[in-house]
Every structure is written in structure tokens, then in C-alpha cells.
Amino acid sequence: MTETEYAPTTESVDEFAARARSWLAANMPAIDPARPPGVERGEEGPWLRARELQKRLYEGGFAGICFPRAYGGQGLPIAYQKAFDAESRFYEMPIILNTPTFTICCATILDTGTEEQKRQHISAAIRGDEVLVQLLSEPSGGSDLAGVITRADRVGNKWVINGAKTWSTSAFAADYGLLLARTDWNVPKHEGLTMFLVPINSPGITLRRIKQVNGSQEFCEEFFDGLEVGDDAVVGEVNKGWDVASRQLYHERRAVGGGSEFASGIGAEGTTDVPVNFAALLQALGQPDNERLQEMAGRSLVHRAVQEQLIDHVYHGVNDGSLPPAAGSIIRITHAETHQLEMDTAMAIAGSGGVVDTGDGLIRYGQRFLSRQTASLGGGTTEIARNIIAERVLGFPREYAADRGVPFKDVKRNRA
């Protein structure tokens, strides 16, 4: 599936890194990695900026490092990407394009798309010409993804799509979306789904922003009212959409935890993702030498460090077969737990300054705390991820499901 065949390269990782170093210095805007530019993912500007930076990377030959050369990438193993990440820490990078465009959508198209889809969309994304998103969750329910009720009906030689999607990350900034729709209602739920790659700016799609607790308007909901697409929009096979969605979920779990080779550049993916600088926090409190607070902060730093080590461990474990692919859910959960501990610790250290604005800026820790659960919900809840680990990593019995083997039209749904 995503076994990219790596082109033979005569350039060593060190030589590649040296070349990247001088190219970055000459072509990319320098930043202080300790104070990265705040990227508000819910605004248009950062997306235009990211496309422009991506284009520069492409022109320099440093875009799509782990994607095959045939689709515009560099066809190099992950060691080269890691080396590039280390070098590019000091430069402004189009990090917001990583997820979902590269790590989920392009990775899935690479696994399951037609040759034409790969040539068109992966290349366009690597050039900075296309942003891709996922259109999966629906207002009717989140965790039971295979229970979607957005429908695609065959009318002549077209597919006509009707329904609604929600929680689509950065869809407002996107060109195309991977949309999961029901194409057969007479078979059990997993067997009647098809994945479509649809243009977002189409008549028949109405897009609305969702405002979150922290004020972010990055997530969107979309209403489909007779959207028409052709057979060339089908990704994978008709009624085999669950296979495609499963690949997306697999890539998403790895990406959310930070374990995708298709991500380029390290650092916060947005303002809500910036790590807490505990030393600065203790300084702002006037308590830089308070051992109790230092110990609390130290524990959070330990968990942050272990998360990085675990990403590496699980990545290699899945690659060498010592862990099953579903182990990607491990880092999905620990990502959420690490984030939670960091938010809780910052909140605890900030004390009352975290909840009443006393002019010292500490209230931002209280504000961030309010959105703490986002990390445990986005990309599938941690409860579902724990089911996955129990069932597909440990081999425990599956949960009872009332819809198993039942034609979808007969499955009970939400009351009114």
C-alpha cells in the first residue's frame, strides 16, 4: 500500500542535509524556533502564505521528500525527511499543509487512487497548487463513521450527492475533499460506501464555518444539494469506500500523533498547538525558583519527551512488524494525554492569573485549557482509539454492534 519505492540516490543523508541547509538559508524566511510566527488556521492569510512557501520548496527540490518522483516528490526514505526537518526548524515552513493535505489525503490517494488522480492531485499539492481535506464526519454522529447517510445516487452517467458533512478541518481553504457517501442502502453499512474526490468550490456545496470554544473557525460544515460528479471522482472502487476510509483513518492516527513520513517541517501546526514554555510561565509568575512548580513543569516536560520517543518507536515497530499497523492509535492517545497534561499543568501553575486577566498574559493558559478536549476528540475519540488497541493490537473480542450484517436501510438511527 504506502510502500513507496525509493529511487536509488547517491546523495547521503548528511550531504542532503548540507544541501538543504544552504538552500533554506538562501530561499526561506528565517524564524526563531522558540518564537514561531503564530499561525491562525481559521484565517485565509496563512493558507495563501503556505501555498506560496510550498511553491518555493517545490522549486528548490525539497517538496514531497517521501512521495514518489512520478508524482512530483523526491522519492527519498524517511531519514532524509527527518534531516530536512532538523534543518528547516529555523525557517518559516508551510506546516499547515501537512495535515490533512499531505499526511492523510495525499497518502491515501497514493494508496488507493487511480494513476490519473495521483498524477493530478499529489503533484498539485506538492507544487502548492492544491489543498485537500477530508469530508467524513456527519451531523448524525461522529464515532460510527461507517454509518454515514450522505448519499450518492447514480443518475445517468453521473453521481448526484445529497447530505451534510461536519468537522471538516480547514475545508474553507481547500480545493478538493475526500467525501464518503452511501451508494448502496441494501447491504450492511461497510459494503455500501464509496469515496469521492470532489471540488469544494462547486455549485451544490454550501460551506459554513463552525466557531469553537477558543474562537477558532477552522472547522467547517458542508451541505450537499444535488452536487454532480463523474466516475473520475471515485477513489478506489464503487462500494469499496470503506477500504479507502480505513486508509485515511490509518494515516490520520499516525499523523495526529506525529508519526507520518509525509509531514514536512516540525513545529506547531497552529496557535493552539504551541508548546508551553514553562520557564517563561514561572518567570511571568515571579516564581522562577519555586521547586514545587518546577517539579510539576518537569513532569509535563518528561511526558512531552516520551511522546517524541514513542512516535519513533511505534513508527519503527509498525515498519518492522513488531507492532501491528493499528498500533498507530497508541500515539494518537498519548498525543491527547500529553496535551492534556500540559494544559492541566500550565493551568495549575498559572493559578488565579489563569482565570482573571491581571495583565500578565497568564489568562491565555486558562483560555487554552477550555479547549483541552479538542485533542482527545479530533481525528476520532480516544475512546474509539482504546477500542482499536484492545481489539486490533491485543486481539480482544470486538464490541457488540447491532448493525452488523444488517442491510443499512434497516439499521436503527437517531430518533427525530
Place this chain on the structure above:
Amino acid sequence: MTEAASPEQLLFASTAQAFLEKEASLHKVRELHAAGTSFEPEWWRRAAELGWASLLVPEELGGGSVSGNGLEDLALVAELIGKSVAPGPLHPVSTVLAGLVETGGAHATTIESLMSGETIASWAVYEPGKPWAPLQPALTATPTARGFRLDGVKDRVEAGAESDVLLVVARTDDGIGQFLVPTDAAGVTAETQASVDLVKRYARVSFDGVEVDVAAAVGSAAQAPALIERQSHVASVLQCSEVVGILDTVVGFTIQWALDRYSFGRPLASYQALKHRFADLKIWLEACRATTRAAVAQVAARSPGADMAVSVAKSYVGEHAAAMVQDCIQLHGGIGVTWEHDLHLFLRRVTLYRSMFGTPEDHNLHVYALTQELEPAS
């Protein structure tokens, strides 16, 4: 074990494992405990014949390892030891060797007898009433005509009463020093201290005007802090490795229990409330493995990040291990709190290790301090 184990490593590992299964089973640990014995010196000599005490010693001093990375091989032995919480002085002997080999051939005779298993050594670093503070000894080493005179008390010395020689951290005129002191020297008295473990024993050792000659000094005053750091690192990663072996074993047989045990006509493993607890156990197990491997690799490579990696691993493993074994006890039900079930043997060892060579809280403080050096507040 590392992912890319060579055939030689696999053979080394399987030999070590076969020896431990036959000669250091849980049953054996219970027998030793019942007999009031910590370990049998003859058993340790046989373990040493398998090369366990030679792994940290360079070839020119007669040592060597199968993989070329002695610390990784040693960590593997520690992990295997965890599977049956085996007895024996692997940790204290290795910790002392980690210091001695840094001084070239100066202590070749002691190194040789440690490698053969004839001599048992331990690191005398803790002092009564004080937390983990290896660089702040109160025990003094005063220069004399032929060497030094040691005065003071150490405690929590692993296998202190069973050791032939101790590596003692002392305050000197120049700062800090370490000295090799035979336990039969005049003025040395050792008193056993019991631990929560069934077989691991410690000792309080008094040094009353103990005379040693100049050759007893291990490294110079200038070298001492680096040697002590190295020894702390080796001691810590061996602990973490053994704990990973313990957790792998305990989580493994608890998973099997959940699959085999039925209540209300269905296996425990089918209940979502329990499945989620097992998922967490699996997550923490892999995280402990990840952070321990990272620490072993960095210490083996003497990387500048080794100090951070060791404290991260010690803190994380220390925070989680005992809680995980307690969870496994809960998942077993009442049988888990009986003397008859082996769970407590594992719980004892991880509880002991949680607090030795720095508690998670001590290491959290250290990680904070190191982070502040790397990324200051302003």
C-alpha cells in the same frame, strides 16, 4: 531487545534466557527468600561465565560484548532478569565497572576479578537521612602518609553485606573522589537493611578511620563528577531495562488471564471497561520501552543528550511501573493480593526501583533544570 538483533545477539539472549529460566525462576526467588538468602555467589560466578560482567569492559582489559555495544547487551540481560525478577548483583557490579573502566588499566586486577564473578562489588553512594545526591557526600577522605583515611557512613548500599569491595563516594580536599575499599578492611562494618523486594538487600556501611592506599582512588578529583554521572546513568538504565522486562511479563500474563477468565458467561477481555484499561497498559508499556531504549542508546553513545534521556526515562518508568502492576493486580481480582500469586514479586521490584537512584520527582526537577539551560525563559 533492539529490532535489528544479530545472530550472535540472539544466541547470547537465548543462552541468558535459558540460564535464567532454569536457575533463577520465580520459584527459586521464593526459595532464596525463605532461606533468608539474597543470592548464591556460585550462581553469580556461573552468570559471569556467560559474560554478564564483561560487557562494559573493553577488550584490552579482557572484556567484550557480542554486538560491540556492551551497554545494549547488558540492558538486554537486565530486561531478561526482569522476567523472573531474578536475584544477583548485576546492577551493583555493573555500576562499579562502569566507573572503573573509565580509568584505563589503573584497576585492572579488580576489573578482572569482577568479570570472573569471584568478586562482588557495589557502589556506596547514598548517605543516611539524605535523598539521592551523589555529588554531595559528607563522608570524608583525608590524605595520609600512604593514601587516605575514610570516615563516615553510607547506606542503601545494594548487596553491601555480600560485597567484597565497595566504590565509596567521598568528600576530599579537592572536591569529590571515589575510592575502592575492601569490606574486610579495618574499620568497615556493614549492617544489612531489608528492602521491599524479596531478595534484594541493602546495607548501612560505617567507615571508621578506614585506611586505604593511594592506588584505591578511582580517577582524579577532576574526573569524579563525570564518573559519578556515568555510573548513575548506567545504574538508571539497567533499572529501567529490568522494569521493562517486568512490565512486559506482567502485562502479558494479565492479558492472557483476561482472555481465559469468564464472568457472566463471557471473557473478561470482552468488557469495554476492562478493554480500555488494557489499552492503557499497552500504551504505557510501549512508552516505557521507547523511553528506556532511547536512554540506553544515548548512554551507550555517550551522547550530550544522555543526561536528559536518563532522567526522562527514570521519571516516566518510575511514575508508571508500580501503578501498572497495581492495575494488573486489580484486573486479577482477589488472587492478586495473595502471597501465593507471583504478582507481588514483580510489584516489589518495581516499587523498589521507583525510588532508588532518584525518584520520578527528583528527575522531573532535573529535567526542568536541563530544559531551562536549553531554552531559557527569555
